[in-house]
Amino acid sequence: MTASGASGNGHHLPDPGNGHHATASANGHHQAESGNGRVPHPVSGGPIVQLPTAFGDFIAQAWIDLVTGAEHLAVSSPNPPKDGKAPLVRLHSECLTGDVFGSYRCDCGEQLAYALEMIREEGGTLLYLRGQEGRGIGLANKIKAYALQEAGFDTVEANEQLGLPVDARCYKAAAQVLAEMGLHEVRLLSNNPDKQNRLAKAGVKVVEMVPTEVPSRDQNIRYLQTKKDRMEHRLVLDSHVGGAVPVTTPDFDHEQD
Numbered sequence: 001m002t003a004s005g006a007s008g009n010g011h012h013l014p015d016p017g018n019g020h021h022a023t024a025s026a027n028g029h030h031q032a033e034s035g036n037g038r039v040p041h042p043v044s045g046g047p048i049v050q051l052p053t054a055f056g057d058f059i060a061q062a063w064i065d066l067v068t069g070a071e072h073l074a075v076s077s078p079n080p081p082k083d084g085k086a087p088l089v090r091l092h093s094e095c096l097t098g099d100v101f102g103s104y105r106c107d108c109g110e111q112l113a114y115a116l117e118m119i120r121e122e123g124g125t126l127l128y129l130r131g132q133e134g135r136g137i138g139l140a141n142k143i144k145a146y147a148l149q150e151a152g153f154d155t156v157e158a159n160e161q162l163g164l165p166v167d168a169r170c171y172k173a174a175a176q177v178l179a180e181m182g183l184h185e186v187r188l189l190s191n192n193p194d195k196q197n198r199l200a201k202a203g204v205k206v207v208e209m210v211p212t213e214v215p216s217r218d219q220n221i222r223y224l225q226t227k228k229d230r231m232e233h234r235l236v237l238d239s240h241v242g243g244a245v246p247v248t249t250p251d252f253d254h255e256q257d
């Protein structure tokens, strides 16, 4: 733990009495609590349970965002990281089409599998963030954006056409969950430098960015290229399922990191 982490004075512990984070002031607003510039975002953790999966044995804990009501899930390796390294952390934004149905319009499902395998091997936590579908615009809007993408817009332009933000996600609750889990310094499994910046603002120190690139596909190469070109994602795009990276690409793409 460092000075950039939690204050260490116990303020971050959930209040066992009512399950609420004990930072609410008399007027109901939540106050900055430790002078480190971090605005707290109250969350409430539940019991830790075993979660045996196809990717290995994990432990899981649900966290409720007490501001939005969103229910997130922390899935962790049962053992701490080896060699005293900082834990691997993946902030995985919910993607129904990718995570559940294995959609190739994006790379979310493959990223999820890759992250769980890495965390099983090296130790750490995947925080599955619900309510972040389509970079925060929701499932129905994401599918609308797909329709626009099929008409030729890229993933950024499609959101703009819908009058929606390109990235509406907020990481304050995620940062608070990490802090309450004692994960103040992390190795972040992500290609998205913006996530690193947002976490830093929320008080979580990213000591290393660990790339999570999975091979591109015909169906998602344009989406990934857009993330690289327009959203500054650190992608190489040099491996491709089904041969060389195509020069002309289909009009499929989508969301998320």
Ligand SMILES: [Zn+2]
Residues within 6 Å of the ligand: 095, 097, 098, 099, 106, 107, 108, 109, 254, 255, 256
């Ligand atoms: Zn996705």
